[in-house]
Amino acid sequence: MSSAPPLGTELRRPVGQLLRAWRERRRLSQLDLAIAADISARHLSFVETGRARPSREMVLRLAERLDVPLRERNDLLLAAGYAPVYARTALNSPRLAPIRAAVRRVLAAHEPFPAVAVDRLWRLVETNAGIALLTGGVAPHLLAAPANALRLTLHPEGLAPRIANLGEWRAHLLGRLRRQLDLTEDPELAELYEELRAYPCDQPEPEAELPGPGDVAVPLRLRHPEGELTFVSTVSTFGTALDITVAELSIESFFPADDRTAAFLRG
Known part of the structure; x- marks a missing residue:
């Protein structure tokens, strides 16, 4: 790179x-x-x-x-000597009210399962009620605005101690961030990547994402008092965006990967 x-x-x-x-x-x-x-x-x-x-x-x-x-x-x-053509509208601008409303509808429709919307630097823009399952026990300073989804996930005072497969999930997230950095060469993303890489991890991190027994996607395995909860995630973006702010928004939705996790969340 x-x-x-x-x-x-x-x-x-x-x-x-x-x-x-x-x-x-x-x-x-x-x-x-x-x-x-x-x-x-x-x-x-x-x-x-x-x-x-x-x-x-x-x-x-x-x-x-x-x-x-x-x-x-x-x-x-x-x-090249020309004026920019793509606007970068503040997310709280009235022009983007329909976008904010669309994001909130998607997040609310995903409940009781967790979902978040983040910007290009992985800062939390919106969350739904289900995200409380993931942020419970996270240090308050990691949740202070502008909270960063990757930082609060991998920080030792964040979600990391509760992730049963931390090495695997950490390698997955760092791989996504590295591919994003390869695409953009954004210096702020590079700084975030180096910060996250320096966080401790007491599990081996696979160099390649290989499936475990029965896995069809990289799972998030979360320790919980009621037993281990397992999730898979999807990422959605605005496919027709012509505004920089909108183009850089993404929604990550977590789905239960087994019946027991689904039943727990619905209960």
Whole structure:
């Protein structure tokens, strides 16, 4: 994994260098990207080396083919001398009231099972009533706003002591964060990743996610006075988002992985 540049560095680099970095990050040749973007490899080479200035439409087309996140597409536009096109609206803005309402409806509909909504840095945006099962016993300072879902899960004063398969679940979460970091090279995510990696863990962490007996997904096995509870999770995003804030929201929903856990939660 390449190291993330210091915050703000991206805006000082020419757009051609940024596009080349994104292409290399996606492991595409100039020819591969040129074919995908329906341009000549020669023109793409000129853009990357600074011999040709791409149009606004060309920047956006290449960013789309490279699957560049909306936040970073604005950086590309600025580097090319154009105004950003993707808004970053505050979540409490009246414009995003329908989005907040949709998130709350999804979370409420998932009860009594736990579910959370987080932003790009895994900060808790909304939770449902079922999440109290996971946050019980967590140190108050980890729940203070802006609470971070990964920090309160893996911190030794958080949920970690109650996770029966901590090594497996920790490896799963760090793997997700590492893939997110590979996608964005966000320096704040890199800082969070290094912090989480430094937390102690008294269980072996698998280098590859291999299924245990009967497993079809990585489970969360939670110690509870009533017996071990087992969950699997799904992640949902807004597939048509055109606003950075909305594009970076995700909802993680936890489902009971066995009948006993389901019966306990419903009871």
